[in-house]
Amino acid sequence: MSIRIAIAQINPKLGDLRANLELYEENIVRAAEQGAELLTFPELSLTGYFLRDTVPSVALTMKSVEIAKLKTLSRNLPFIAGMVEESADHRFFNAAVYFEAGEVRHVHRKVYLPTYGMFDEQRYFARGDRVRAFDTKFGRLALLICEDLWHPSTIYLAALDGALAVICPSASPLRGIVDEQNQDDNARYWEMINRAYAETYSLFMIYGNRCGFEDGVGFWGGSEIVDPFGQRIAKGKYYEEDFLVAEIALESVRRKRTMSPLLRDEDLDLTINELMRIRERPAVSATAAKKLNGSKVQRIKAAKKAKR
Amino acid sequence: MIRIPTNTALLRKILVAFIGNEVRKTGLSRIVVGLSGGVDSALSAMLAAEALGPKNVLGILMPYKTSNPDSQTHAEMVVQKSGIESLMVGITAQIDAYFERFPDADARRRGNKMARERMTILYDHSARWNALVIGTSNKTELLLGYGTLHGDMASAINPLGDLYKTQVWALAEAAGVPAVIVGKEPSADLWLGQTDEGELGFTYREVDQLLYLMVDQRYTKPELITAGFPERFVDDVAQRIMNSQFKRRLPVIAKVSQRTIDRDFRYSRDWGK
Numbered sequence: 001m002s003i004r005i006a007i008a009q010i011n012p013k014l015g016d017l018r019a020n021l022e023l024y025e026e027n028i029v030r031a032a033e034q035g036a037e038l039l040t041f042p043e044l045s046l047t048g049y050f051l052r053d054t055v056p057s058v059a060l061t062m063k064s065v066e067i068a069k070l071k072t073l074s075r076n077l078p079f080i081a082g083m084v085e086e087s088a089d090h091r092f093f094n095a096a097v098y099f100e101a102g103e104v105r106h107v108h109r110k111v112y113l114p115t116y117g118m119f120d121e122q123r124y125f126a127r128g129d130r131v132r133a134f135d136t137k138f139g140r141l142a143l144l145i146c147e148d149l150w151h152p153s154t155i156y157l158a159a160l161d162g163a164l165a166v167i168c169p170s171a172s173p174l175r176g177i178v179d180e181q182n183q184d185d186n187a188r189y190w191e192m193i194n195r196a197y198a199e200t201y202s203l204f205m206i207y208g209n210r211c212g213f214e215d216g217v218g219f220w221g222g223s224e225i226v227d228p229f230g231q232r233i234a235k236g237k238y239y240e241e242d243f244l245v246a247e248i249a250l251e252s253v254r255r256k257r258t259m260s261p262l263l264r265d266e267d268l269d270l271t272i273n274e275l276m277r278i279r280e281r282p283a284v285s286a287t288a289a290k291k292l293n294g295s296k297v298q299r300i301k302a303a304k305k306a307k308r
Numbered sequence: 309m310i311r312i313p314t315n316t317a318l319l320r321k322i323l324v325a326f327i328g329n330e331v332r333k334t335g336l337s338r339i340v341v342g343l344s345g346g347v348d349s350a351l352s353a354m355l356a357a358e359a360l361g362p363k364n365v366l367g368i369l370m371p372y373k374t375s376n377p378d379s380q381t382h383a384e385m386v387v388q389k390s391g392i393e394s395l396m397v398g399i400t401a402q403i404d405a406y407f408e409r410f411p412d413a414d415a416r417r418r419g420n421k422m423a424r425e426r427m428t429i430l431y432d433h434s435a436r437w438n439a440l441v442i443g444t445s446n447k448t449e450l451l452l453g454y455g456t457l458h459g460d461m462a463s464a465i466n467p468l469g470d471l472y473k474t475q476v477w478a479l480a481e482a483a484g485v486p487a488v489i490v491g492k493e494p495s496a497d498l499w500l501g502q503t504d505e506g507e508l509g510f511t512y513r514e515v516d517q518l519l520y521l522m523v524d525q526r527y528t529k530p531e532l533i534t535a536g537f538p539e540r541f542v543d544d545v546a547q548r549i550m551n552s553q554f555k556r557r558l559p560v561i562a563k564v565s566q567r568t569i570d571r572d573f574r575y576s577r578d579w580g581k
Contacts, residue, residue, distance in 0.1 A: 052574040213329040215576045
């Protein structure tokens with residue numbers, strides 16, 4: 001089965017639900033016109049990313065009029081929206097929501113909320129507590145949001161739960177200038193893991209990143225689709241708006257898994273047993289930590305010596 | 309020799325996108341920039357011209373009677389090269405009128421006053437012209453606190469604030485800033501013969517390498533000394549960063565309410581845009 005997938009690499013307005021809903025509508029129409037069967041939007045693209053104290057004012061409950069509107073829009077074209085979801089007990093989640101045939105079919109609440117360096121997500125959002133693949137009219141898929149994928153356990157779970165494709169809505173900021181590259185260092189890292197995950201887990205990686213700037217922080221765009229053989233079959237422009245449409249043939253998952261049945265051979269019991277053992281063990285021993293701290297200075301000294 | 313990555317093609321692309329994006333989302337499409345004749349303002353002006361079109365950029369020359377005549381020549385070269393609009397607004401009359409009352413003011417007070425006078429002119433013309441003021445402070449100056457608070461440090465958006473001076477030089481060269489401007493000795497030109505490096509006591513090339521490892525790469529003091537930097541230099545720079553922290557923050561507000569601006573009332577500047 002082939003699916004024609006579209007990625008809307010958009011630049012939403014920070015904290016302006018109405019404007020972004022219009023942007024969604026335009027892109028849904030555009031995807032339909034181009035014959036797409038599934039459309040993905042970036043992380044928090046219905047609201048903007050650096051929301052800070054606006055989180056509660058742009059949050060949507062499953063009963064809100066905006067959700068009803070999105071459901072209607074999904075009647076002819078399934079899509080994944082990135083939004084702030086408010087639970088009945090008033091927790092706010094950074095969520096990716098799958099709409100199909102006028103219904104909400106799956107909600108993924110971001111599990112790993114970065115709160116280091118430039119990030120502050122856990123200050124504003126509650127943490128999701130599950131990673132689940134889910135069935136769609138196309139087959140079994142999984143949603144993981146941005147930082148989730150920087151933790152290999154999430155994609156491991158998604159793959160073992162049967163996902164044939166992982167869709168990752170992202171709001172990934174550009175940072176780190178590297179010589180002789182036409183993208184920043186963060187983009188380089190993402191491209192490396194997208195390819196490695198696709199090949200390692202024999203599935204499609206569908207990565208939808210946003211563009212634009214918020215308070216001087218740029219988002220690098222560069223959305224992409226990588227097939228189970230590690231081949232990039234679609235690539236968005238860096239640092240600007242784009243709209244990608246590409247066909248993915250789910251049969252290639254079967255072919256790849258026939259050739260290298262890594263997932264079949266995965267020993268779940270071993271993993272579970274070892275994880276249970278590790279959970280009981282103290283994190284890092286004091287002597288090991290000491291060794292680790294000393295090593296950087298040692299390396300610099302050695303490098304200087306070598307230069308002389 | 310530590311190399312600070314300076315991918316000029318990528319930096320140029322990102323900074324041009326930054327200016328276009330951050331200006332247009334405010335509903336405006338124009339930029340005002342103070343042209344000193346130096347490399348920082350020349351680069352900001354040229355990036356703005358690339359982002360918004362030269363006719364949407366206004367370069368203002370604001371000489372004082374003791375300003376080096378080369379500064380004006382160089383600023384005019386930038387106007388010529390980039391095709392931006394320009395305006396000359398001298399500051400001698402108002403500065404001299406003010407200091408007639410305070411004749412004992414030293415060079416630092418006079419220099420700061422000039423920098424702040426220029427700021428008021430830029431902001432006045434930004435209102436007249438429906439434009440934003442673009443900043444020209446680089447990362448080296450901002451970290452060392454080598455700038456006048458509410459003077460040359462004031463701006464609406466700053467494309468250079470995350471670039472060290474040595475990166476500014478490289479990018480300026482790549483972006484077509486005239487070679488004589490890129491190659492000359494940096495000076496605030498607030499008094500005769502003033503040079504940045506003479507006043508700071510070290511060169512930009514030296515301090516940029518130190519700052520890059522200290523700030524960007526988070527080297528500790530022992531690691532910096534191992535990497536070859538003299539301890540006194542490391543201490544001096546660390547002290548300068550700490551002592552100038554106030555220049556990089558909003559004024560301190562006494563907290564009395566449940567929700568205080570910037571402490572627990574937190575919104576992005578681009579809120580709603």
